[in-house]
Amino acid sequence: MRKPILAGNWKMNKTVAEAIALVNEMKDDLIAIESVESVFCPPFLAVADVARLTAGTPLGVGAQNLFWKESGAYTGEVAPNMVAELCQYVIIGHSERREYFGETDETVNKKIVAAFAQGITPIVCVGETLELRQAERTESWVKGQVVAALAGLSAEQVASMVIAYEPIWAIGTGLAATSEEAERVCGEVVRATVAELYGQATADAVRIQYGGSVKPSNAAELMAMPNIDGGLVGGASLKAADFVEVVRLTAAAKA
Ligand code: PGA
Numbered sequence: 001m002r003k004p005i006l007a008g009n010w011k012m013n014k015t016v017a018e019a020i021a022l023v024n025e026m027k028d029d030l031i032a033i034e035s036v037e038s039v040f041c042p043p044f045l046a047v048a049d050v051a052r053l054t055a056g057t058p059l060g061v062g063a064q065n066l067f068w069k070e071s072g073a074y075t076g077e078v079a080p081n082m083v084a085e086l087c088q089y090v091i092i093g094h095s096e097r098r099e100y101f102g103e104t105d106e107t108v109n110k111k112i113v114a115a116f117a118q119g120i121t122p123i124v125c126v127g128e129t130l131e132l133r134q135a136e137r138t139e140s141w142v143k144g145q146v147v148a149a150l151a152g153l154s155a156e157q158v159a160s161m162v163i164a165y166e167p168i169w170a171i172g173t174g175l176a177a178t179s180e181e182a183e184r185v186c187g188e189v190v191r192a193t194v195a196e197l198y199g200q201a202t203a204d205a206v207r208i209q210y211g212g213s214v215k216p217s218n219a220a221e222l223m224a225m226p227n228i229d230g231g232l233v234g235g236a237s238l239k240a241a242d243f244v245e246v247v248r249l250t251a252a253a254k255a
Contacts, residue, residue, distance in 0.1 A: 002207050004223065004254050005162060005230040006247050007039040007062055007123055008237025009091060009211075019046035023053045026240035031057050033244075035251045036230070039089055040237075044078060051086040062089030062123060065097060068107070068114035084118035091232070093149065094125045095168045105148035112149060116157050123162040123232065124149050125211070126190070130169035138167075139189050146193045155198045159205035164232040165190055170212025172234060179221040179228075182210040187227030216245040223253040 014022060019042045030038040039060035042050050051061045063086075067077035083090055092115065093108035108124065115122045126145040128138045142165065150158055165186050170176050177185075186208045195203035210222055211232030222228055230250060236242040 002205070002229045003037050004035070004250050005037040005039065005207055005209065006243075006250055007041055007060075007089065007091070007162075007164075007209070007230070007232050008243055009064065009094070009232055009234050010040070010042045010237060011064070011096070011234060012043060013238055014042060014046060016046045016049055019043075020049050020053065022238070022240060023050055026244050027053065027057070027059065029240075029244045030059060030247055033247050033251050034058070035254065036247050038243075038247055041089070041091055047086050060089055061087045062091060063087045063120075064091045064094070066090050066092075066111060066115060066120075068110040080114045080118040080120065083115075084120050088121060089123055089162070090115050090120050091164075092122045092124050093145075095127055095166060095171060099168075105145060108149055109151050112161075113152060116153070121161055123164055123209070125164045125166050125232070127164075127166040127168050127171075127212070133167065133169060138185060142185060142189045143193050146190055147197065150194070150197060155202045158194060158198050159202045162207045162209060162230075163190055163194075164209040164211045166211035166232060168212075172213070174213050176213040176215075176218050176222065177210070179218075179225050182222055183225035183227055186210060186225070191227055214246060216242055216249065219246040219249040220253050223250040 041062040063083045066083045092111045097103045112122045128141045132141045191203045207229040209230045209232045210228045214231040214233045215236040
C-alpha cells in the first residue's frame with residue numbers, strides 16, 4: 001500500500017548543464033519503472049530546468065532545503081512558496097545541514113511546518129552519529145529527533161510525509177547499515193514512534209526511507225525489508241546507470 005520512493009540527493013553537485021544532461025540520460029528509464037516513485041533533488045540553480053524536463057511525467061522534483069519565513073530580508077535563503085512553484089518535495093534536516101549549517105530539531109520543525117503550509121511534502125532526515133551508535137544510544141536519539149520533527153503536525157500531514165533514516169556513519173562512506181539494522185531502526189524506532197504519537201493507521205501510511213551508501217550492490221537487500229519504503233540516495237544518484245539500477249532493484253524487491 002505504500003508506494004516506494006527513491007530520491008536522489010545530488011547535494012552540491014552538478015551545474016545546470018550537467019543536471020540537464022543527467023536528467024535526460026535517466027528520465028525515460030525511470031518513467032518506465034511505474035511501481036516506484038523517483039524524485040530528483042538537484043541544487044537550487046538547476047531546479048527550474050529539472051522541473052521543466054520532468055513536467056507532465058510521474059517523476060518528482062525536490063529542493064534540498066528551504067527557509068521557514070515567507071519573504072523578506074534573508075539574503076541567500078529560498079522561501080517556501082518559491083520552492084512550491086517548482087517542487088513537490090523538500091529535503092529537511094539532512095545531517096550535513098545539521099552539522100555544517102547549524103540546523104537544530106527546532107529549526108527542522110519550523111521548516112517542516114512551513115513546507116506543509118505551501119503544500120510541499122517534506123523528506124525529513126534523522127540519524128545517529130558513530131559515537132551515539134557505539135554508545136548504544138541510536139534508539140533514543142532517533143526517537144527524539146522524530147518526536148521533535150513532528151511537533152504540532154496533524155496525523156494527515158504525518159501520513160503524507162517521508163522520513164529518511166540516515167545513520168551518519170553510513171553517509172558517503174560506502175559503508176551502509178546492514179539490512180537488518182536499517183530495518184530495525186526504520187520499523188522499531190521510526191515507525192513505532194509515529195504509531196505511538198499518531199496511531200497505527202498513520203504509522204502504516206508514512207513512508208520511511210533508508211539512506212547512507214545505498215548503491216546497486218546493496219539496494220536489493222535493503223529494499224526487500226518491509227519497513228523500508230525506498231531510499232535517499234546521494235553518491236549513487238549522480239550516475240544515471242547507478243540510480244536507474246537502484247530504482248529497478250527496488251521495484252523488483254517490492255514486487
Ligand atoms: P550517500 O548519501 O548515498 O552518498 O551515502 C546519502 C545522503 O546523504 O542522503
